Amino acid sequence: MPVLVMKFGGTSVATLDRIRRAAKRVGVEVAKGYDVIVIVSAMSGKTNELVGWVGETSPMYDAREYDAVVSSGENVTAGLMALTLQEMDVPARSWQGWQVPVQTTSAHSAARIEDIPPANIRAKFAEGMKVAVVAGFQGVSPEGRITTLGRGGSDTTAVAFAAAFEAERCDIYTDVDGVYTTDPRVSAKARKLDKIAFEEMLELASLGAKVLQTRSVELAMRYKVKLRVLSSFEEQSDDAGTLVCDEEEIMESNVVAGVAFSRDEAKMTLVSVADRPGIAATIFTALSDAGVNVDMIVQNISEEGRTDMTWSCPVDQVKRAEKAMQDAKDGEIINYHELIADVDVAKVSVVGIGMRSHTGVAAKMFQVLSAEGINIKVITTSEIKISVLIDRKYMELAVQALHDAFDLDKAA
Amino acid sequence: MPVLVMKFGGTSVATLDRIRRAAKRVGVEVAKGYDVIVIVSAMSGKTNELVGWVGETSPMYDAREYDAVVSSGENVTAGLMALTLQEMDVPARSWQGWQVPVQTTSAHSAARIEDIPPANIRAKFAEGMKVAVVAGFQGVSPEGRITTLGRGGSDTTAVAFAAAFEAERCDIYTDVDGVYTTDPRVSAKARKLDKIAFEEMLELASLGAKVLQTRSVELAMRYKVKLRVLSSFEEQSDDAGTLVCDEEEIMESNVVAGVAFSRDEAKMTLVSVADRPGIAATIFTALSDAGVNVDMIVQNISEEGRTDMTWSCPVDQVKRAEKAMQDAKDGEIINYHELIADVDVAKVSVVGIGMRSHTGVAAKMFQVLSAEGINIKVITTSEIKISVLIDRKYMELAVQALHDAFDLDKAA
DSSP: OOEEEEEEOGGGGSSHHHHHHHHHHHHHHHHTTOEEEEEEOOOTTHHHHHHHHHHHHOTTOOHHHHHHHHTHHHHHHHHHHHHHHHHTTOOEEEEOGGGTTOEEOSOTTSOOEEEOOOHHHHHHHHTTOOEEEEETTEEEOTTSOEEEOOTTHHHHHHHHHHHHTTOSEEEEEESSSSOBSSOTTTOTTOOBOSEEEHHHHHHHHHTTOTTSOHHHHHHHHHHTOOEEEEETTSOOOTTOSEEEEOGGGOOSOOSOOEEEEEEEEEEEEEEEEEOOTTHHHHHHHHHHHTTOOOOOEEEOOOBTTEEEEEEEEEGGGHHHHHHHHHHHHHTTSSOOSEEEEEEEEEEEEEEOGGGGTOOOHHHHHHHHHHHTTOOOOEEEEETTEEEEEEEGGGHHHHHHHHHHHTTTTSOO | OOEEEEEEOGGGGSSHHHHHHHHHHHHHHHHTTOEEEEEEOOOTTHHHHHHHHHHHHOTTOOHHHHHHHHTHHHHHHHHHHHHHHHHTTOOEEEEOGGGTTOEEOSOTTSOOEEEOOOHHHHHHHHTTOOEEEEETTEEEOTTSOEEEOOTTHHHHHHHHHHHHTTOSEEEEEESSOSOBSSOTTTOTTOOBOSEEEHHHHHHHHHTTOTTSOHHHHHHHHHHTOOEEEEETTSOOOTTOSEEEEOGGGOOSOOSOOEEEEEEEEEEEEEEEEEOOTTHHHHHHHHHHHTTOOOOOEEEOOOBTTEEEEEEEEEGGGHHHHHHHHHHHHHTTSSOOSEEEEEEEEEEEEEEOGGGGTOOOHHHHHHHHHHHTTOOOOEEEEETTEEEEEEEGGGHHHHHHHHHHHTTTTSOO
């Protein structure tokens, strides 16, 4: 029997009624002849409640105990989902991470899946079980302790199972009906994509289109797992949602797949840094140690032994960055003139694998922004993405203008 | 290091504050030099919530899934208790049933503990861990699935650990401060017992003094585990609560240890049953199959091939018993004249191991009741207990009179 993996997030299993609705979807796939592996999250709100209790009990908590507590929400949903399927006469049973076993590293609260031996579940499929309901987000360490994969880890669980069982597809049911060319709240012309390449999805996810956990997309790309994102709140056809897949499977596509943005960015510039070999490493190690997530980095040409270093980071990390740089200056580790922070910027990016074979995308992007009178403060590019920092007040305008200019409201 | 087992029930861990209070009690015992095994229940209300969800999802639920869901409450408390102890600088970790492992039968929702290999926890004690916090009420079947021991099973878990680790004592922290000579709500003269024999406790528990689960007392008796019942809501001295122990350890005791009662009983009489070998087995098998919990049984002397059979059962099972007997009559399995039900009776019992060596206890009991004008409807006796059925309206009077007559308000 071909295997299908279906993952239901917290809002899709938030109540017994929603679990029933999800189970019905599972029943449809079983009727098509699939052996189904269902990955469930905790009922929405439950994990936050547990995390709150742990934090209140022990602010500097032991991550092993955190994992033991926080993983319990998924166990409840898994059992309830199995019972719901049984009520519908679908042979099903629940599996907790350690029962499969989902073998992970010992990095508690941020563990990585190392292996999922499929033998136990395969044996049950062979006996006639149609659905294995697996508690997402959790596993077991080599020491036999419960681990969790970090928030959103159930997506990763789902993809890992799809890889381990060579599933035909991994369907991620969520509260949105797919991946859009941009956020529909910013552009009314945003269009749902039927297909998107893994690489594009990675750039869109890490840029704030929070549909899929980044690690799950990376894993899907590595193991060539076909991922589909679709809504658990709508009746589904076979081609519903958005398929995230290998670029070879996308016959026709726009040069640009989507316009992503990140609203609350800051641009920081260290002015007149005494330049020497390794100075960049010194600066960004200090920022990293201070917990600053640096995104874009630009260095001017060095003149007379001094240079300017510019980076962007989330706006709420500016204070931390300032302290780290001041400490480095006081400790005579970094010599600079001043640190300027612009806290009113946003990042806008165009993303598309088509850029690899089409020239002129960057030039077109800059022309569009210029025509709207929007000044570009920082530019970075990768093979399939061009990002700019601009004044925050122009962000919506920039997204809409780029969406229009690259014809994203029309399918390829 | 000597091992101490401490068990905290649902009301004793109902909030983070109460968990802290319980952890402080654990800290006191650690400071005395004990390696401590703490058994925790779910926060009160949690198990009922989970049971409710399972029932709503699937009225005729798969007990294996029920166990997987319902056991999660104890896992949460175990992790939170371990974190609380760590915050107090007491080296602690949590254990779920399968991690110990608590090996049980496969009788889901009513599993029995078969073995608790102490090696894993002993190894951690040897490494310097002072407290093993174990999720009560749960275990793992030979098939590797999660089992539960039935409601109140955490008491049984605690006693089983005390036996497996040859603990010095098993302290059961609950919301009462010990075992009383009778219910203080019925007799203001009720006195807390310092010690009570296992056999007496068994009779008192099964008669309605719901302090300890019956199975846990049976297990403690078999393995000679010293059990102490005490309140988690009071400051404790070393001799607080009530010690449930082997009768040899009770130097002085009253002939009668306590007066137990059960308010909502019914007396049923099958009049003029055609007597033949095996008729009692036929009647009581039919009642058992119908889910009737028969307690006392009395059979009159048979006359001319016919006899009367009388029994008692909970008053809410009378309808079921009537239907079972009518069905048996209709099916010509049992031939009888009529079935009379008296639904206004209560059971009162005096319990005490002293009866074994003292004569006249029964006579004294009957005299006391007679002097109060209370008619006795049924009598049954065991080695350490005399029970009578009386009209319900006299129950309080009977309990108070017997409590006075046997001097239970005074220590031996």
